[in-house]
Amino acid sequence: MLTKKGKYGLKALVHLSYLPAGQLAFVNDIAVANNIPKKFLDAILGELRNAGFVQSRKGKDGGYRLARPAGDIKIGHVIRVLDGPLAPLPCASRTQYQPCEDCDEATCQVRHMMLEVRQAIAEVLDNRSLAAMRDSADDDVATVLKYQN
Structure with a gap:
């Protein structure tokens, strides 16, 4: 989060x-x-x-x-600097991996799902630049203004 x-x-x-x-x-x-x-x-x-x-x-x-x-x-880099790893669980992190005490990582379905979640988050954030983020907001505002007129 x-x-x-x-x-x-x-x-x-x-x-x-x-x-x-x-x-x-x-x-x-x-x-x-x-x-x-x-x-x-x-x-x-x-x-x-x-x-x-x-x-x-x-x-x-x-x-x-x-x-x-x-x-x-890149947005992913900024978030890592300010908030730490992108992974929702430490056992799914690539940069700050920590094993869980309460499960077997090889068979833990929660971990396997969170690895997919982490990958999806990284795919978006590591491939989006600050310029693209700024410009998409401009596009959203232009669309709203178009439909208000």
Whole structure:
């Protein structure tokens, strides 16, 4: 399950993806525009900076921007940085595997199902860029506006 930290991190990255190349956004502006608590967003952006997704500059003219093009940022990687493994169970994780104490992994039907679930999640998130996520939202808004007029 995507946590609020992961959701807010993705919202902040989408926000930054709309900026012209090189332009910075203030944390407060990102927080207000996306309904994110500023203090929480500060911590999230720090993690995203440490992971190389965003760059920051301090001072009056400071703020945040994407560290690389939105098309080069994969959603699965962002979620792993902020929320950890994609797998719904530790025994189905590829990056942080942990055996379960209460079952035989070779015959556990729950584990085998969760391996499929993990693979399906990874297939979508690891093949979707931030740019594609942003653009699909734009397409959705355009469709809604078309039918409202």
